[in-house]
Amino acid sequence: MPATKGRRGAQVLAGQTPRRAPAPMQKDRSASSVVQSRLNIKQWQQRVPTVAEVRPGRCPGCGAASCPLGGGVRLRGHGTRERQVAGPTAPDALPEVVTVIARRYRCVSCRAVIIVVPSEIGGRRVYSLSAIGLALALWGLVGATAAEVRAYISSASKIGHEAAFGWATLRRWARDVAQGRLFPSTPKSPSPLPLPLRRSAASAASALAASADPTTRELPIAHRAFLGAARAA
Ligand SMILES: [Zn+2]
DSSP states (O other), rough: OOOHHHHHHHHHHHHHOOOOOOOOHHHHHEEEEEEEOSOOOHHHHOOOTTTTTTOOOOOOOOBBSSOOOOOOOOOOOOEEEEEEEEEEETTOOEEEEEEEEEEEEETTTTOOOEEHHHTTOOOOOOHHHHHHHHHHIIIIIOOHHHHHHHHHHOOOOOOOOOHHHHHHHHHHHHHHHHTTTSTTTTTOOOSSSSOOOHHHHHHHHHHHHTTTGGGGSOOOHHHHHHHHHHHHH
């Protein structure tokens, strides 16, 4: 009977209606957090720092001091993990993918796992923050096309229509910056209207360059954005 069929169909649909945002993402996020150390990739590659050298001062999960006065160590070394990071490792270097040995810690108070990485690595992003800062500067301030930026920043050899005429990753970075998901410390546009993506890239790159060490003032602005990106993260 068509009426019954229709009702059953409606019930099946109702049963499939998603209720809430799925939990696994949130669980994963709170289970391990990424913390940047002050050491950069170059220093880290020369010698993997010891557990004590890059132990965070506090647990990002519960805020407990990692080595309280008169108490035991709260953030304990918990092995290492390989982490790949893409992009040039210096402003004028060729792009590459390098592997670093990240340090893991476990908080004895809240059981959170903390992964400590070099200063240029941000969260779970594939490219280093320095490479992203350089890309935003080349696109937004220097006037390079998206395809030129891609050739400078990405070592991927796949050249298709997308690579030749644009680079979706670059537009995503500019969007993430405008929406505060990337380099949240850079100033946001006071305008209620969204800026064109290239303008967002330019404004973030200027702020990153300004946050680079003052001794780098003689360098080209894109190089300063590269250096500032690791500090501004
Ligand atoms: Zn904790």
